[in-house]
Amino acid sequence: MNESGELFQRARALIPGGVNSPVRAFGAVGGTPLFFREGRGSRLIDVEGREYIDLVGSWGPLILGHAHPDVVEAVTAAARCGTSFGAPTRAEVELAEEIVGRMPSVEMVRLVSSGTEAAMSAARLARGFTGRDRTIKFAGCYHGHFDAFLIQAGSGALTFGVPSSPGVPAAVASTTFLAAYNDLGGVEELFERHGSEIASVIVEPVAGNMGTVPPAAGFLEGLREVTARYGAILIFDEVMTGFRVARGGAQERYGVMPDLTVMGKVVGGGLPLGAFGGRAEILRQLAPEGPVYQAGTLSGNPLATAAGLATLRALGGDGVYQDLEAKGERLQAGLERAVSSSGVTGVVQRVGSMMTLFFAEGPIRSMESLRSLDPSVYARFFHAMLRRGVYLPPSQYEAFFVSLAHSSGDIDRIAQAAAEALAEI
Numbered sequence: 001m002n003e004s005g006e007l008f009q010r011a012r013a014l015i016p017g018g019v020n021s022p023v024r025a026f027g028a029v030g031g032t033p034l035f036f037r038e039g040r041g042s043r044l045i046d047v048e049g050r051e052y053i054d055l056v057g058s059w060g061p062l063i064l065g066h067a068h069p070d071v072v073e074a075v076t077a078a079a080r081c082g083t084s085f086g087a088p089t090r091a092e093v094e095l096a097e098e099i100v101g102r103m104p105s106v107e108m109v110r111l112v113s114s115g116t117e118a119a120m121s122a123a124r125l126a127r128g129f130t131g132r133d134r135t136i137k138f139a140g141c142y143h144g145h146f147d148a149f150l151i152q153a154g155s156g157a158l159t160f161g162v163p164s165s166p167g168v169p170a171a172v173a174s175t176t177f178l179a180a181y182n183d184l185g186g187v188e189e190l191f192e193r194h195g196s197e198i199a200s201v202i203v204e205p206v207a208g209n210m211g212t213v214p215p216a217a218g219f220l221e222g223l224r225e226v227t228a229r230y231g232a233i234l235i236f237d238e239v240m241t242g243f244r245v246a247r248g249g250a251q252e253r254y255g256v257m258p259d260l261t262v263m264g265k266v267v268g269g270g271l272p273l274g275a276f277g278g279r280a281e282i283l284r285q286l287a288p289e290g291p292v293y294q295a296g297t298l299s300g301n302p303l304a305t306a307a308g309l310a311t312l313r314a315l316g317g318d319g320v321y322q323d324l325e326a327k328g329e330r331l332q333a334g335l336e337r338a339v340s341s342s343g344v345t346g347v348v349q350r351v352g353s354m355m356t357l358f359f360a361e362g363p364i365r366s367m368e369s370l371r372s373l374d375p376s377v378y379a380r381f382f383h384a385m386l387r388r389g390v391y392l393p394p395s396q397y398e399a400f401f402v403s404l405a406h407s408s409g410d411i412d413r414i415a416q417a418a419a420e421a422l423a424e425i
Ligand SMILES: *Cc1c(COP(=O)(O)O)cnc(C)c1O
Pocket: 114, 115, 116, 117, 119, 142, 143, 144, 145, 204, 208, 209, 237, 238, 239, 240, 264, 265, 274
C-alpha cells in the first residue's frame, strides 16, 4: 500500500469517511484520495513526492496559485504579531475597503469565517430586514451546509445522491422553496402564490456547484426585477464567482446589482474567511447597530484578513482578469479539441477562469439537463488524468479553476493529457 493509502486507512478509523469534507473522499470517482504535503504555484505534491498540475485550487480560493509569496509573507508577518485579538484591527478596515471598492453593490460588509457562515447570516439578515421567513433557492446551487439551504444542493449532494440530509428539520426545510436554475417562469409563479412570505431569493450568479452553468440571457435581470417588485431581497452567492469572474464578481460581469452578496474562497486567499455585504440600509440592521444577531470569535481573524488582503491586492492590476480570461480560453480550446478528436460526447462550459467539461450533450442549463448524464465517464477520465499528473476535482459536478500561476505550458500539458486520457477511456 502506498503512503496515501496508509494515511487514508488511519484517517477512516478516526474521521468519518477519512476526510473533513465529503467530496474529498473520491466517492464519485472511486479509489483512494491522495494526501498532499505541499503546493507550489500551479503544482501540488503528494506525500510520496509526485507532482500534479492542480485544477482544483482548494476548490476556488487559490486564484494566485499555491503559496504565493505575497500571501505567505503577509500571513507570516501577521502571525508574528499574534494570531487573534477578539478586538478590532486595522487590517479589517482595509479588507472592508478593498471589498467595497470592488463589488459594485456592496456598501457595507461583515467578515465571517466561511462561505457557509456568510450565506447563513445573509439569509437571516434578509429575514430580519423583510420580516418574512421564506427563501427561494435553485436546485443544484450550493450555499453551504446549514439547514435551510441543504436542499438539492449541488456537487456533494449530487455526488452522493442525497438530495437533502437527515437532521434537517422538516419545518426548516419547508421555509425554502426550490426553483429550477435559469427558469424565471418558475420563480414568477412562486412569487405569485407566496409573494408576501418570501424574504429572499439566493442564487449563484454563475452556478458552479453542479458544474459550471452560466446564467441564461435575462435570468439574473429577471430575478432582480421580480424581487424588487415583491419587496424581497436578491442575494448573489458569489463565494465562487467573487473576485474571480471579474474584479467585481458576477455582478460586475453581468451588470446586475443584488441587495446582498455572499463571499468566500478568493476573499480569504486560502485561509478561513467569508464575508457578506450589500446595501447599507440592510447591513445596518445587524448587531450591534441593529437587532439582527450575528457574531464570531475569530471573525476578521488577523491571519485570514492578511491572506485576503494580500490576495485582493495582487489581483489589483488591470491586466489580471484579461490574463485569467485568456488562460481560461486556452484551456477550454484545448479541452474542446481533445473532446472532438476523441469522439466522446462532451461539452465545455466556461465563465472566465472557471469551467466544467461535462460528458453530456450541451448546453447544460440546469439540474434537469444533467439527469441523463453518466458520471462513470468522468470517473474514468479523472483517473486517466491523475495518472498523467493532472489533479482534477474528484466529481463531475464541479468546476476546474485556472489560476494566475498556470503557465501556457501547464495549460497545454493539461490539454495534451486530456487528449491521451480521452483516447484511452
Ligand atoms: C464553497 C461555496 C460555499 C460554502 O463555502 P464554505 O467556505 O465551504 O463554507 C457557499 N456557496 C458557494 C457558491 C460555494 O461555492
